[in-house]
Amino acid sequence: MAEPLLEARGVSKRYGNVLALDGANFTVLPGEVVAMIGDNGAGKSTLVKTLSGAIRPDDGQILIDGKPVRMTSPLDARVHGIETVYQDLALAPDLDAAANLHLGRELYRFRALQFLHVLNRPAMRQRAVTAFAELGVKLPDVTAPVGTMSGGQRQSVAVARAVLYASKVIFMDEPTAALGVVQRERVLDTIRRVRDRGIAVVLISHNMPEVLAVADRVEVMRMGRRVAIYTTSQTSVEELVGAMTGALEVSAEPGAGPSADGGGPAAEDGASRSGNQDAKPADGATGSQA
């Protein structure tokens, strides 16, 4: 099987008394859409923030292409080709689409006046038009402030920005939560199109039919750790919800990893959890998994 592109091993994060992540694992394979699902408070957001460099874990390892990396800011993640589409989109509503697309990564002109950082607006506009066209996004006007656009169009801008810069992985946090039916379909199409370009997509979602429609694999989070892995073609909404809520006890499967033959559910049960904690997942236990 392919080597994981991005991997979290035994990642823990504590906020005061709350253990948001409790030795969580997560795996992204090259060129796949993997869904991360879980109930509220299962640790999805914290894990995503950890993997995208927004927060630093207390414990555990993050590996990119099999090599451990330290990520102290979202900029580090970017350097590794990892981009995130935040749930709130993180757009500046008063700037136009082209400006938002290049925010923090502007193009400049007049090299002689380099210290002034004169913006190359035509080049940025051109690149924006190309980027939107490649994604099949139709914006009436790339020079209109993003704040005047519809929810779906704003979403497109945020996704296009991630796609423009991501070379490995894009995280999408609830990308369809605020959208109507038609726009939702369009976003799912976009996700498939991104995957077809060879960029892995991590979809964080509550919407089970949507997950089954677009994801290749599903990893289920509960109480701060990954509790199950499914191949989408061999699972059902009932099974996913069962694993999410804990209603369905998933059978033990210690090898825990997507490489475990495409078959039925793989899970990390209670036994391996306590094992992880004892062994300080940063080294021993995870090493043997690899």
Place this chain on the structure above:
Amino acid sequence: MSRWGRKAPTTVTDPRAAAEQASPATSGGRERGATSARRLTRKALTANESWTIIALIIIMAFFEIKRPGEFLTATNLSLVAENASPYLVMAVGQTFVILTAGIDLSVGSVLILSSVVSDEYYVHHGSGAGGWLTVIIGTVIGIVVAGAWGSIQGFLASKAKIPPLIATLGGFGAALGVSYLITGGTDLPAPPGPLDHTIGQGSVAGVPWLIVISFLITLVFGLVLAYTRFGRYTYAIGSNPEAGRRAGIAVDRHLIKVYALAGALSGGAGVLSLGLDNGTVITGHSIDNLTVITGVVLGGASLFGGRGSMLGTFIGIFIPQVLNSGLEIMQVNEYWQQVAVGIVLVAAVYLDQFRRRLQDST
């Protein structure tokens, strides 16, 4: 159907798309032309500066009708612009600050502080007898002190997370206090000749130096705002600081620079005012901040950040000045001038809200 769709645009998520989908089905090209014409009108109506320009023209026309040949003369307009020049320079910095969703209440006091420290230097270097070199050194001192003052306020407003209103209110009081401490409350004498006579009263090709300098400063920083990364980040931070942060912008550092710029420009205005007023006027700038903020807001800048332009500020700063001058010519009690400016400000912000609603329904 399409008519209804466009008459009540708020009921559809994307009225433009809805209109475009609907129009070919009904009456095609003509509808489309009407739509684009309407869009153009709307764009003009929602452009930040349009209202300000219209307001300024109406006010000037009013005075011209009331006092023909008195208000609209080259001499009077030049006088208005000369008196406005320190305000204009301060308003340039204030525009940057307001675009970041901040506010700088300290501008008038920082102007005084700068004029005091630079004039203090002049007093010790020959006062009126000093030459250009003395003028330049004193100017640099004034600007640097004011810029440092601004950067401290910026630090407080960003890193220390004190609301800008409070950070600069503190700076407002403290700068005035320091000025009194330095001077003991007595105004300092006129600066060296080049600043007093040449810059303060002189002209170049018939245009007073004060106008040349203040307009140039406005132009330069207008270009910086519109065409450079510094300007872009200013808008971005005012629009959504979190988006800026996630995009890798050093938000706090940028804010410190913006407040430092506002301070430095107030410092520059302080030196100009030395030339304009033949010395320091410690008691004369207590409501400069209100004058300047009024001008910037009249120019279309949003106090919530992210919206505004230097052209708007340039026009906006002249509205109170023109009102004052016109009412003076009409010999209206000068206290009414302040009332008029207050009314214009509130009316402008109300119109602005109206305009925003138009824009947001586009």
